[in-house]
Amino acid sequence: MLSYFARRLLVMIPTLLVISLVVFFIIQLPPGDYLETLIAEEQARGETVDQERIAFLREQYGLDKPMIEQYWIWLLGLLQGDLGYSFEFELPVVEVIGDRFWFTVVLALATTLFTYILSFPIGIYSAVRQYSVGDYAATFVGYFGLAMPNFLFALVLLYYANVWFGLSIGGLMDPQYIGAPWTVDKVISVINHLWIPMLVIGTSGTAAMIRRLRANMLDELQRQYVITARAKGLSPMKIILKYPLRLALNPFIADIGMILPQVVSGAALVSVVMDLPTNGPLLLRSLQSQDMYLAGAFLMFEATLVVIGVFISDILLAMLDPRIRLGGASSK
Template sequence: MLSYFARRLMVMIPTLLVISLAVFVIIQLPPGDYLETHIAELAAQGETVDSARIAFLREQYGLDRPIIEQYWLWLFDMLRGDLGYSFEFELPVSDVIGERFWFTAVLAFATTLFTYVVSFPIGIYSAVRQYSVGDYAATFFGYFGLAMPNFLFALLLLYYANVWFGLSIGGLMDPQYIDAPWSLGKTLSIINHLWIPMIVIGTAGTAAMIRRLRANMLDELQKQYVVTARAKGLSPVKAILKYPLRMSLNHAIADIGMILPAMISGSALVAVVMDLPTNGPLLLRSLQSQDMYLAGAFLMFEATLVVIGVFISDVLLAMLDPRIRLGGGATK
């Protein structure tokens, strides 16, 4: 098992290198760069351009060098913890991201926890009580969650919370805590505001997982070993949880590699609608303004989440399911 872990870790290194090259190519695809766009905007407004500062920034960040050399400079700077300079905000990228990174991580963790905590009991009940009222209700919830766009769900909640209760549920904290230092009041305010975006963002993932878990459980419950266990008098709870549920978890665990980045990227529009101080709106803004280092940092962050999530799911699958052969071939 340890050798398998080591091999999977070693595969992550070239994977991240290839991803970094793809990210750099993507942020370089639009013609020109932020400085050229900025110069054109200033000229259109009739303002003067500080050519000395523009030349200094080009030289300092290697924008006057060949593309391949720019890539290596960007890559080695990231490995040293230097994410680059945000031209739009005129600050280091790490300072621009600031608290947004932690807000995004907390929201993603809470949404993931919500997805698994809600979907597992409903999926199991829906499979065990097939075609019952609860099963039909879970099916309706699943179709609703899959069909309803997250941003539209957010708009509906914002509207009806204001109309029915006179509440403003936008943002991730009360206005007086936005620029305030961390305190117990600020933490409690974030917790009070967290549950609404958590439900909005997690609804689609929860609905999809309920449907998959229900289908896998129904398949396992029809197999001969479950019928035999019940015939021998095994308790219903143990007959469901010990083997059928365990065999049905493979797809749920395999989804870990995609849930976190999908929630972060999929929550961008929700964050714009609900005015959340997360990475999504800033990523959209950096792509629109061609702020290459800021956009590259966000894209690499999501790519790293995918790679780490896939590694975690592979390890958990190897530990959970003995049918998985770690060495690539079956040994008897």
């Protein structure tokens, strides 16, 4: 198990290097750069463009260098914890991101826990009690969650909370704590506001998990070993927990690798709608303004979440199913 853990850990290094190359290529894809966009905006307003200032900024930010050299400078900066410089905000990217990074991480983890805690028992119950009232109710919730876009659900909640209760449920804290130092009261305010975006963002993921776990469990419950166990007189709970559930969990655990980045990317529009101080709105803004290093930092963050999520799911799968860490077959 230790050797498998080490191998998977070592694979992450070249994977992240390749991802960094792809991310840098993506942020370079739009024609021009931030300075050219700035020139176009100033000319559209009828302002005179200071070419010497533009040339100075291009040299200062390294935009006059070949792309491969720009990539190496950016990569070395990443390895040293320097995410680059935001052209639009005229600040280091680390300072621009600020608390947004931690808000995004907290929201993503809370939503992931919400998804698994809710979908796990509902999926099992729905499979064991197939075609019962509870199964039909879970199916309805699943279809609703899959059909309703997250941002539309957020708009509906915002509207009815204001119309029925006169409440504004946007944001992640009370207005008086915005920009204030961290205190116990501010943390409590964040916790009190966290459950609403967690519910909105986690609805679709929870619905998909319920349907997937239900399908896997139903498939396992029809296997011959379950029928044999029932014939031997084993209790239904023991049969479910010892055999079908364990085998049905493989795809369930494998989804960890994708649910974290899906939560972050799916939260972008929800963050804009609900005015959440997370990475989503700032990522959209950086892409629109071609603030390449700010956008690159966000894309690397999401890509790193994918790699870490896949690593966690692989380790959990190896612990659950020895065939995975043993290579899937015995040597001949």
